[in-house]
Amino acid sequence: KYIAVFKGVDKKYNMDGYQFTAIKNAECAIPRGEITFVLGPSGSGKSTFLNMLGMLDKPNQGQITILGQDVLAMDDNQAADFRSRHIGFIFQSFNLIPVLSVRENVEFPLLRHNVSRRERREKADYYLESVGLKDYSHRRLGEISGGQRQRVAIARALVTTPELVIADEPTANLDSATSDEIIHLMLEMRSQFNTSFVICTHNEKLIGGSGNVIRIIDGKLQHLGGLQ
């Protein structure tokens, strides 16, 4: 029923000799197969929250369950393996490799999976077409625009068909027609594969009338509609 559950989660950063609490006692249950938006002013803790959800960072206190598994109990290898199988990231500069071609970047996450070369190529081409980059597959990443790189990041996040996709401002650099296509692609993924999306955004239009909303104010989570 839930893709991820947070219980009593605190995240503190060390700043010049004192501890700053960036996330305070976070409690949330993120529904499976739905889109959940994370909103809040700059500096409120959205990235910190997404980093913990994506198993990129650990809390100082509390429990995090993803797909029913206690992810904080995993060692580093188990966590890396779990992450590569179940979680896709659409972060603006996360792990895209400038010297590789567009297609090679999209294929990259599949190298950890047991997938033939031909299947890798087919999957990469399918998602590149979905994000409107069919004709760019041989370009190097350094030879395309920021918006196009964003679309490469999206294709790369979806290529392993992860259960959970975490996106930080996925449409930030895109024109509204491309934003609409990206949203359409996410909705299609959701219905086709029951993918859960957690999206941090300032774009109210993206939210529309649907989806769950978690608002973060000064490190405190508030739920608005949809949840619990």
Ligand code: ADP
């Ligand atoms: P948002 O994504 O909503 O802008 P962040 O999660 O990036 O917020 O940051 C929340 C707060 O924690 C901010 O005050 C930020 O300066 C601080 N912060 C974030 N990451 C670190 C870090 N690695 N070390 C120290 N402080 C941090």
Ligand code: ADP
């Ligand atoms: P966003 O654009 O999502 O709000 P930020 O620009 O606040 O993100 O932060 C980008 C990255 O820098 C995040 O991974 C965050 O953890 C880190 N960060 C933010 N504030 C600080 C800080 N004061 N000290 C160290 N790292 C920080």
